Amino acid sequence: MSAFPSPFETVTGGKALLFDDHRVHWALERLGSVAGHRVLELGPLEGGHTYMLDRAGAGEVFAIEANTRAFLKCLVAKEIVGMPSARFVCGDFRAFLRDTSERFDLVIASGVLYHMVNPVEVLSQICRVTNRVFLWTHYYDEALLAANPETKHRVMPGQPSEHAGYRHELYRHDYGRALEEHGFCGAGALYSNWLTRDAIVGALRHFGFEQSKLARSSHSMSADPRSASRRPGARRRKTSSASDHEPLLELIAPS
Numbered sequence: 471m472s473a474f475p476s477p478f479e480t481v482t483g484g485k486a487l488l489f490d491d492h493r494v495h496w497a498l499e500r501l502g503s504v505a506g507h508r509v510l511e512l513g514p515l516e517g518g519h520t521y522m523l524d525r526a527g528a529g530e531v532f533a534i535e536a537n538t539r540a541f542l543k544c545l546v547a548k549e550i551v552g553m554p555s556a557r558f559v560c561g562d563f564r565a566f567l568r569d570t571s572e573r574f575d576l577v578i579a580s581g582v583l584y585h586m587v588n589p590v591e592v593l594s595q596i597c598r599v600t601n602r603v604f605l606w607t608h609y610y611d612e613a614l615l616a617a618n619p620e621t622k623h624r625v626m627p628g629q630p631s632e633h634a635g636y637r638h639e640l641y642r643h644d645y646g647r648a649l650e651e652h653g654f655c656g657a658g659a660l661y662s663n664w665l666t667r668d669a670i671v672g673a674l675r676h677f678g679f680e681q682s683k684l685a686r687s688s689h690s691m692s693a694d695p696r697s698a699s700r701r702p703g704a705r706r707r708k709t710s711s712a713s714d715h716e717p718l719l720e721l722i723a724p725s
């Protein structure tokens with residue numbers, strides 16, 4: 471899938487620019503330096519984001535991948551490009567998050583929340599292990615989904631749910647034929663539950679975060695809030711730079 475970064479262009483790979491991903495550039499611009507930081511990455515797929523974090527100076531990127539084929543690709547990528555800070559483990563990050571007492575300077579949760587059956591549990595656990603998170607995900611947006619013939623029949627009406635005192639609606643999303651596609655990498659279930667953007671932001675706040683930046687979606691399938699958040703008192707970003715993604719909202723907790 472992924473194209474290898476320079477000077478490894480001649481290595482046969484795919485075309486996805488996951489080793490030079492604008493989502494991660496966006497996050498690094500907003501979150502500031504990750505130099506020496508301990509990062510937890512959920513679902514690295516082929517290690518592209520891991521590579522970017524390594525080259526940005528992360529001290530350790532602990533990356534948990536459940537899909538064995540993807541996990542092996544991460545190891546191969548590590549051998550080819552070298553990622554001294556990366557530690558790939560094969561396993562279920564939900565189990566790790568439930569059990570761990572470790573803390574991380576940053577959690578990268580890109581492309582994983584919309585694969586979860588209980589996304590609010592994952593958000594609550596992320597908030598428990600870190601003060602800073604980068605979250606990229608599809609979310610439920612009725613108008614956007616209705617406009618997309620591919621997805622409009624795959625997402626069900628909302629069902630009330632509650633997790634750790636946080637009430638929300640879950641929108642069941644059936645994978646349908648996507649499950650048969652070569653290279654499909656979900657979370658192992660036949661369906662997942664999506665949240666609205668407000669519910670995602672609300673969960674982050676409920677579990678102790680302030681919302682720092684949300685970027686407007688340019689995605690056709692549904693919508694993708696790129697969310698770089700930090701808990702009150704956590705380090706603020708040191709730099710800002712121009713971006714094609716304007717923030718939708720900024721909430722800064724009172725000091």
Ligand SMILES: C[S@@+](CC[C@H](N)C(=O)[O-])C[C@H]1O[C@@H](n2cnc3c(N)ncnc32)[C@H](O)[C@@H]1O
Nearest residue numbers: 513515534535536537562563580581655656657
């Ligand atoms: C859609 S891909 C996202 C890849 C990459 N993070 C990105 O944003 O481009 C989702 C990845 O998360 C992995 N994954 C999903 N659920 C997981 C779980 N519970 N534990 C570990 N990895 C998981 C999948 O195998 C897949 O590699």
